[in-house]
Amino acid sequence: MNFPPFRLLRWLEHYWKAGAVDVCxxxxxxxxxxxxxxxxxxxxxxxxxxxxxxxxxxxxxxxYGVKSENVMVTVGASEANFLICMALYDKGERFxxxxxxxxxxxxxxxxLGYGVDVLERRYEDGFRFDTAGLVELMKKGAKYAFICNPHxxxxxxxxxxxxxxxxxxxxxxxxxxxxDEIFKDVMKDPPPSAISISDRMIVTASISKVFSMAGLRLxxxxxxxxxxxxxxxxxxxxxxxxxxxxxxxxxxxFERKDEILxxxxxxxxxxxxxxxxxxxxxxxxxxxxxxxTHFCFxxxxxxxxxxxxxxxxxxxxxxxxxxxxxxLPGHFRLGFxxxxxxxxxxLANLTKALKDF
Ligand SMILES: Cc1ncc(COP(=O)(O)O)c(C=O)c1O
Numbered sequence: 304m305n306f307p308p309f310r311l312l313r314w315l316e317h318y319w320k321a322g323a324v325d326v327c328x329x330x331x332x333x334x335x336x337x338x339x340x341x342x343x344x345x346x347x348x349x350x351x352x353x354x355x356x357x358x359x360x361x362x363x364x365x366x367y368g369v370k371s372e373n374v375m376v377t378v379g380a381s382e383a384n385f386l387i388c389m390a391l392y393d394k395g396e397r398f399x400x401x402x403x404x405x406x407x408x409x410x411x412x413x414x415l416g417y418g419v420d421v422l423e424r425r426y427e428d429g430f431r432f433d434t435a436g437l438v439e440l441m442k443k444g445a446k447y448a449f450i451c452n453p454h455x456x457x458x459x460x461x462x463x464x465x466x467x468x469x470x471x472x473x474x475x476x477x478x479x480x481x482x483d484e485i486f487k488d489v490m491k492d493p494p495p496s497a498i499s500i501s502d503r504m505i506v507t508a509s510i511s512k513v514f515s516m517a518g519l520r521l522x523x524x525x526x527x528x529x530x531x532x533x534x535x536x537x538x539x540x541x542x543x544x545x546x547x548x549x550x551x552x553x554x555x556x557f558e559r560k561d562e563i564l565x566x567x568x569x570x571x572x573x574x575x576x577x578x579x580x581x582x583x584x585x586x587x588x589x590x591x592x593x594x595x596t597h598f599c600f601x602x603x604x605x606x607x608x609x610x611x612x613x614x615x616x617x618x619x620x621x622x623x624x625x626x627x628x629x630x631l632p633g634h635f636r637l638g639f640x641x642x643x644x645x646x647x648x649x650l651a652n653l654t655k656a657l658k659d660f
Contacts, residue, residue, distance in 0.1 A: 306414035377509075378520045385407070404449075450480060470497075
């Protein structure tokens with residue numbers, strides 16, 4: 304095993320400490336504890352359920368149209384993604400990863416020792432997913448693939464037809480596809496989950512993003528029973544269980560799902576035109592792709608992404624995500640799920656940073 308440092312996280316950590324305005328984040332403006340309006344006086348803190356509190360598992364199972372034994376509650380989507388790759392690991396197997404990508408989705412398979420095949424999303428194609436390329440790699444023997452839908456950092460959505468073609472290829476070549484759907488429900492008309500298309504798909508997600516509750520560290524895996532057995536065996540040796548307090552709050556969140564999604568989408572709908580106008584306002588930045596989420600991945604014209612990121616953070620107190628941390632220098636991730644005043648402040652600072660180049 305050989306894991307490189309998680310560069311984006313270290314970058315964020317470093318500048319968060321300095322109290323900078325964060326317009327890199329893929330989170331939606333957070334909730335405050337007081338907004339829960341819930342008492343936990345009766346909670347028995349000795350209780351922890353290895354694969355998830357039963358009624359939360361049941362709720363998640365209903366969301367996905369599966370049985371509760373096909374759901375495991377995890378410590379965020381982070382644990383879910385790691386656990387799956389680790390549990391499926393077999394020496395010599397090949398894993399398809401995307402580039403650009405949210406770092407762990409490429410580095411976990413690589414770090415664990417899978418042979419990695421890289422599938423590029425090209426800016427010139429609007430960062431479209433290369434379905435034909437994936438099918439070709441499966442024909443050549445790749446056994447697993449990691450897809451993020453909608454995609455981080457570009458915000459691009461895959462069509463249901465593409466997912467069906469991928470599922471067919473997975474069935475034909477005895478392969479499995481891990482689909483990270485952590486951002487799906489922020490979309491106006493979210494597509495059906497990949498798990499409803501084929502049991503060759505393994506789905507992960509969490510309440511970190513669209514539910515704005517990243518601090519609770521609560522996510523999940525949805526998978527067929529045979530795979531779930533493997534994930535459960537490994538889970539018994541890792542974190543044992545998720546925090547039961549987080550599970551209680553997640554149950555609260557699902558009771559209010561519609562209201563919470565409405566809130567998230569209203570940030571996105573208000574902020575997206577502001578970001579579009581900002582992108583139009585300078586020749587030094589452009590984005591010719593259509594983000595369906597609350598972040599995008601603009602191109603910098605003639606500016607180094609790391610230098611831009613450093614200037615923005617160190618001179619103008621504003622964090623963006625340099626493209627090289629997602630595998631594509633010359634771009635940067637720009638998040639816009641935060642409150643509108645903070646976004647406007649961040650964009651005004653980025654305008655100043657651009658003027659320095
Ligand atoms: C695609 C993707 N998956 C997983 C995660 C981690 O999510 P969690 O906070 O649920 O561990 C992130 C966080 O940014 C992400 O972008």
